[in-house]
Amino acid sequence: xxxxxxxxxxxxxxxxxxxxxxxxxxxxxxxxxxxxxxxxxxxxxxxxxxxxxxxxxxxxxxxxxxxxxxxxxxxxxxxxxxxxxxxxxxxxxxxxxxxxxxxxxxxxxxxxxxxxxxxxxxxxxxxxxxxxxxxxxxxxxxxxxxxxxxxxxxxxxxxxxxxxxxxxxxxxxxxxxxxxxxxxxxxxxxxxxxxxxxxxxxxxxxxxxxxxxxxxxxxxxxxxxxxxxxxxxxxxxxxxxxxxxxxxxxxxxxxxxxxxxxxxxxxxxxxxxxxxxxxxxxxxxxxxxxxxxxxxxxxxxxxxxxxxxxxxxxxxxxxxxxxxxxxxxxxxxxxxxxxxxxxxxxxxxxxxxxxxxxxxxxxxxxxxxxxxxxx
Numbered sequence: 001x002x003x004x005x006x007x008x009x010x011x012x013x014x015x016x017x018x019x020x021x022x023x024x025x026x027x028x029x030x031x032x033x034x035x036x037x038x039x040x041x042x043x044x045x046x047x048x049x050x051x052x053x054x055x056x057x058x059x060x061x062x063x064x065x066x067x068x069x070x071x072x073x074x075x076x077x078x079x080x081x082x083x084x085x086x087x088x089x090x091x092x093x094x095x096x097x098x099x100x101x102x103x104x105x106x107x108x109x110x111x112x113x114x115x116x117x118x119x120x121x122x123x124x125x126x127x128x129x130x131x132x133x134x135x136x137x138x139x140x141x142x143x144x145x146x147x148x149x150x151x152x153x154x155x156x157x158x159x160x161x162x163x164x165x166x167x168x169x170x171x172x173x174x175x176x177x178x179x180x181x182x183x184x185x186x187x188x189x190x191x192x193x194x195x196x197x198x199x200x201x202x203x204x205x206x207x208x209x210x211x212x213x214x215x216x217x218x219x220x221x222x223x224x225x226x227x228x229x230x231x232x233x234x235x236x237x238x239x240x241x242x243x244x245x246x247x248x249x250x251x252x253x254x255x256x257x258x259x260x261x262x263x264x265x266x267x268x269x270x271x272x273x274x275x276x277x278x279x280x281x282x283x284x285x286x287x288x289x290x291x292x293x294x295x296x297x298x299x300x301x302x303x304x305x306x307x308x309x310x311x312x313x314x315x316x317x318x319x320x321x322x323x324x325x326x327x328x329x330x331x332x333x334x335x336x337x338x339x340x341x342x343x344x345x346x347x348x349x350x351x352x353x354x355x356x357x358x359x360x361x362x363x364x365x366x367x368x369x370x371x372x373x374x375x
Contacts, residue, residue, distance in 0.1 A: 007083045007330050012108040013322075014149070015069060016096065016128055017116040019089030020052075020059020020285065026092070027052045030059075033091040051289045061284035062092075065116070067314040068282070075319035083326075084108075090131050097135040104144050111149045112326050113368065116281045118156040120202040120212040120349070121193055125154070126358040129366035136367055136374050148375070150333070151368040152325045154349035156216050157223070157342045160321025161312055165220075165278060166227045168309035172274045173232070175307050180271035184305075185237045186228070187261055188221040190279025191286060192242035195252040197358075204356040214240070214254070219344040220278050236274075243295070244286045258291065259298045262306070272305040282313045 021030040027049040028042060035045070052059060065087060072085050084106075088099030103111060113132065117124035132149055140146055155161050173181055193213065202212020217240055225238045241261040242254045256264070258275065265273055275295060277287050291308050299306040312318045324341060329351060331338035340348035353369035365373050 005079065005081060005327065006334075007081060007112075007326060009110045009333055010083065010112045010150075010326065010330055012103055012106075012111050013072070013083055013085045013326060014099065014103070014111050014113045015065060015072070015085060015087045015116070016113050016132075017065050017087070017089050018061060018284075019092030019095075020061040021057055021092065022059075022062060024053060024057030027057050030092050051285060054293070055285070055288065059285050060288060061116075061282065064282040064284065064313055068116075068319070071314040071316060071319040072322055075316065075323055079320075079323060081323060081327075088135075090128065096131055097138045100135045100139060100147070100149075101142075101144065104139060104147055109145070109147045111147050112329060113149050113151045114322055114325070115151065118154060118161060118281060119190075119216045119279065120154055120358060122197050122201070122358045122360055123191075123193065124213075125151075125353065126360060126366055126369075129353065129368050129372075130360070130364050132367035133365040133373065137365070146374060149368050150329060150351075151353070152322075152329055153351050154216070155321060155325060156220055157344045157346060157348075158321045158325065159341055159343055160315075160317040160319075160324070162220060162223055162343055164312045164315040164317055165276065165309065166224050166231075168311075169224060169228050169274060169276055170231060172276075172307035172309040173228070173236075176272050176274075176305060180305055182234050183270065184272040184274055185239070185265055185270050186221075186225055186274050186276055187258060187265075188217065188224070188238060188240045188276045188278050189243050189258050189291065190217050190240070190277070192245040192254045192257070194247065195254060198254055201358050203350070203354050210254070216346065217278060219346050221276075223344045224276065224278070243290045258295045262295060262299050262302060262304060266302040266304045270304070272307075273299070275306060275308045277308070277311055280311050281318075282311050287311060 021027045028045050031045040069087055086099050088094055088096040115128045136146055198210045198213045200207050206212045221240050229235045241256050241258050243258045245253050275291050280287050328338040342348040355371045367374050
């Protein structure tokens with residue numbers, strides 16, 4: 001095996017995701033897992049769960065992760081990379097601790113971790129690292145040998161993540177009536193988070209004014225808009241907007257909301273819009289409900305033609321990007337210089353989350369970072 005295609009020291013890849021219910025009876029227990037420790041009454045969880053009940057109580061994220069698993073395994077095999085790929089979730093089966101236990105039992109001792117979140121934030125990065133630490137603590141309590149876990153770097157600006165989204169926008173624009181197509185605006189969407197969480201996202205040097213979370217999304221949006229202009233000859237105005245807000249109304253969250261933005265576009269006489277969910281890896285519930293259902297209904301009410309472009313999902317280019325990220329990190333771990341692919345102005349992200357990166361309100365152990373209690 002050539003050095004460029006050597007996964008050592010890694011002996012497995014773990015796909016780590018959020019998880020979701022697989023049927024109506026799973027919805028409330030799943031939401032109890034998600035909101036554990038917040039004291040939210042079960043009746044309130046049933047109200048929140050209506051989004052899932054509209055889709056038969058099944059979250060699409062599970063099948064999408066299965067498709068991504070298949071894509072990763074196929075890409076690895078086609079590239080001659082003999083590395084097993086496992087799947088674990090934070091909030092539903094297969095649970096992270098169970099998957100790590102299986103991996104240890106299978107003899108895996110140095111694991112690369114890919115999370116289904118491309119950007120820096122507490123909920124999109126550090127919380128996954130805290131879950132890894134919790135799972136490792138569980139294995140330690142069982143007397144099992146502890147593997148080393150390394151989280152692959154943020155991939156928001158990797159060509160294999162960006163290019164499929166560019167093509168998704170082009171396809172959505174092509175679906176619009178020619179009479180409104182050239183005047184369409186691009187609404188780049190991502191999950192809203194509290195202003196305080198955004199401001200402290202990323203390394204300490206990047207804190208303030210939306211932190212790394214906002215800057216990374218703006219960089220991706222700008223790249224896609226520029227590429228669309230280059231390929232169509234049309235300059236589509238664009239804006240970064242937010243969706244899926246939750247939590248107490250008195251706490252400031254990132255704005256504007258996508259529905260408010262659609263109203264603003266309509267009021268300004270904009271003829272059409274394309275919603276571009278750059279903040280999401282796949283078409284899970286926030287995309288299907290908040291965009292395809294709620295925002296699309298708002299656009300219909302306004303009489304504003306809209307399309308929603310595709311997420312990356314299990315695109316083969318994304319699977320290849322994951323392989324490249326893994327081999328890049330493996331080379332770095334061996335002390336070999338490796339090419340670090342990244343588009344845009346921000347460059348490749350850090351391999352090891354530094355101390356103070358995306359801090360939590362309450363201090364908790366987090367694995368796979370400079371502050372990890374597990375070497």
